[in-house]
Amino acid sequence: MEISALAKKPPAASSTRCAACPLRSLSTFRAFTPKELAFVQSLKSGELILAQAATVLEEGESSPNLYTVLSGWAFRYKSLPDGRRQILNFALPGDFLGLQSTVFKEMDHSVETLTPVVLCVFPRQRMWELYEQHAGLAFDLTWIASREERLLDEQLLSIGRRSAIERISSLMIHLYYRALGSGAATTRSGVRLPLTQQHLSDALGLSLVHTNKTIRRLTQEQLILWKDGQFNILDEQRLRSLAKYDAHEPAKRPLI
Amino acid sequence: MEISALAKKPPAASSTRCAACPLRSLSTFRAFTPKELAFVQSLKSGELILAQAATVLEEGESSPNLYTVLSGWAFRYKSLPDGRRQILNFALPGDFLGLQSTVFKEMDHSVETLTPVVLCVFPRQRMWELYEQHAGLAFDLTWIASREERLLDEQLLSIGRRSAIERISSLMIHLYYRALGSGAATTRSGVRLPLTQQHLSDALGLSLVHTNKTIRRLTQEQLILWKDGQFNILDEQRLRSLAKYDAHEPAKRPLI
DNA sequence: CGCGACCTTGAGTAGGCTCAATGCCGGTGG
DNA sequence: CCACCGGCATTGAGCCTACTCAAGGTCGCG
Numbered sequence: 001m002e003i004s005a006l007a008k009k010p011p012a013a014s015s016t017r018c019a020a021c022p023l024r025s026l027s028t029f030r031a032f033t034p035k036e037l038a039f040v041q042s043l044k045s046g047e048l049i050l051a052q053a054a055t056v057l058e059e060g061e062s063s064p065n066l067y068t069v070l071s072g073w074a075f076r077y078k079s080l081p082d083g084r085r086q087i088l089n090f091a092l093p094g095d096f097l098g099l100q101s102t103v104f105k106e107m108d109h110s111v112e113t114l115t116p117v118v119l120c121v122f123p124r125q126r127m128w129e130l131y132e133q134h135a136g137l138a139f140d141l142t143w144i145a146s147r148e149e150r151l152l153d154e155q156l157l158s159i160g161r162r163s164a165i166e167r168i169s170s171l172m173i174h175l176y177y178r179a180l181g182s183g184a185a186t187t188r189s190g191v192r193l194p195l196t197q198q199h200l201s202d203a204l205g206l207s208l209v210h211t212n213k214t215i216r217r218l219t220q221e222q223l224i225l226w227k228d229g230q231f232n233i234l235d236e237q238r239l240r241s242l243a244k245y246d247a248h249e250p251a252k253r254p255l256i
Numbered sequence: 257m258e259i260s261a262l263a264k265k266p267p268a269a270s271s272t273r274c275a276a277c278p279l280r281s282l283s284t285f286r287a288f289t290p291k292e293l294a295f296v297q298s299l300k301s302g303e304l305i306l307a308q309a310a311t312v313l314e315e316g317e318s319s320p321n322l323y324t325v326l327s328g329w330a331f332r333y334k335s336l337p338d339g340r341r342q343i344l345n346f347a348l349p350g351d352f353l354g355l356q357s358t359v360f361k362e363m364d365h366s367v368e369t370l371t372p373v374v375l376c377v378f379p380r381q382r383m384w385e386l387y388e389q390h391a392g393l394a395f396d397l398t399w400i401a402s403r404e405e406r407l408l409d410e411q412l413l414s415i416g417r418r419s420a421i422e423r424i425s426s427l428m429i430h431l432y433y434r435a436l437g438s439g440a441a442t443t444r445s446g447v448r449l450p451l452t453q454q455h456l457s458d459a460l461g462l463s464l465v466h467t468n469k470t471i472r473r474l475t476q477e478q479l480i481l482w483k484d485g486q487f488n489i490l491d492e493q494r495l496r497s498l499a500k501y502d503a504h505e506p507a508k509r510p511l512i
Numbered sequence: 513c514g515c516g517a518c519c520t521t522g523a524g525t526a527g528g529c530t531c532a533a534t535g536c537c538g539g540t541g542g
Numbered sequence: 543c544c545a546c547c548g549g550c551a552t553t554g555a556g557c558c559t560a561c562t563c564a565a566g567g568t569c570g571c572g
């Protein structure tokens with residue numbers, strides 16, 4: 001429905017101007033100088049609109065473009081030849097996708113959408129201008145890469161050393177706050193997490209069945225609530241201590 | 257012993273000039289322009305010499321310095337409050353440590369040495385000059401961060417979705433080639449991996465006992481050889497297919 | 513000679529896995 | 543309006559990979 005709504009307008013005219021980007025007004029993102037804003041605007045070569053369950057980037061391929069998520073959710077993943085899949089991270093509005101292809105010929109992971117998604121498109125050949133002319137934005141790219149590294153570090157700690165119930169608890173807290181930070185609508189019943197339990201298992205290195213049974217335990221113990229895609233945390237204190245999780249996202253981050 | 261040997265000279269005089277850096281001549285690293293080399297040299301504020309099992313950086317602390325490993329091995333790790341530890345990655349000669357502190361106040365992981373180590377020291381306040389004056393080096397930092405992300409992606413796939421024997425096999429291949437690339441001495445019996453089985457278990461998300469039994473299986477099947485710290489791969493073909501591992505390090509990388 | 517660091521091995525347990533059904537929608541075609 | 547189907551959640555049963563506990567064994571060092 002998101003797609004058909006947009007399709008009613010002429011595609012070229014529907015492109016969001018960076019200065020008017022709805023994300024930029026969120027408290028999550030740092031303020032850009034007019035010069036930076038103008039440059040990012042000039043870098044933006046268009047928007048890419050994808051349906052749910054579409055492939056954004058594919059492992060082994062090289063991409064001519066980099067993307068920023070304007071709206072919707074996606075996830076990064078890698079697979080083994082026999083089909084086992086590991087979800088590496090989720091991408092929410094404001095997140096940058098494909099930084100790897102600035103630097104390497106081939107992607108080492110794939111990206112797939114979880115919802116209909118709108119992406120800002122940046123041609124990778126022009127990234128060099130960014131490094132040459134906008135030191136502040138170059139620094140932001142390091143910032144973005146370091147944040148990604150932090151998220152992966154935390155994820156690695158989870159999968160390597162936390163039990164199933166700890167893993168699920170910490171991922172829930174983590175996603176809840178990221179969803180809030182990206183401007184997800186909040187209702188009394190929480191935020192919308194557009195994930196199936198299959199996605200969760202693949203993110204957590206667990207089987208689908210065991211993930212289901214563990215989520216069940218968490219809801220029965222009144223720690224979380226998850227019904228029809230609406231998700232809420234009922235007892236954050238207990239959930240955090242159960243998960244041994246105390247990470248927080250930094251207050252302000254760049255939006256390129 | 258490495259330390260006492262160095263300690264005989266006046267400390268200031270023993271500092272390696274970047275132009276004469278033994279790592280730079282390895283085929284692993286890309287050539288730097290004289291200008292870049294001069295800048296890196298000017299950025300270098302000294303060398304830090306640490307014994308084995310010393311702490312380089314600590315989770316929760318902020319570091320005034322960034323480091324490049326000149327010689328020796330170290331590892332990055334995170335811990336849970338009850339002591340469970342996850343090794344995130346290993347650092348070999350040529351690897352950059354503490355990029356996070358360019359960007360964040362606090363480290364989210366710790367770094368500890370596996371052998372005596374010599375580090376090049378760069379003050380983090382001056383990193384801004386790098387972004388402003390040397391776009392090429394700024395790009396290299398993105399390169400370095402992206403490489404780290406790749407390594408973490410692969411590690412996450414291993415821990416989340418590979419079995420114990422697959423995990424150990426793939427880590428062995430991975431470390432073997434990284435050791436070679438960093439200029440480790442090779443003998444007929446392979447390269448030296450300065451790790452205990454405890455380190456391996458913590459890197460792989462396995463228990464010590466199970467790691468031991470699985471390594472045993474690999475040696476009994478004549479796939480690898482590991483005795484007294486000397487390590488070799490006996491049947492790379494079979495090992496790779498067992499591990500479902502086909503990653504390679506890129507040919508050339510920057511050395512800052 | 514004793515001690516500490518590390519490796520090895522056996523025994524029993526359990527957390528998480530696979531297999532197999534069933535239930536619950538919402539959408540589609542008759 | 544209803545039957546059917548596909549995608550997802552749920553639950554039970556039984557198994558197995560990996561874990562914990564507990565002993566030794568080896569080697570280098572003070």
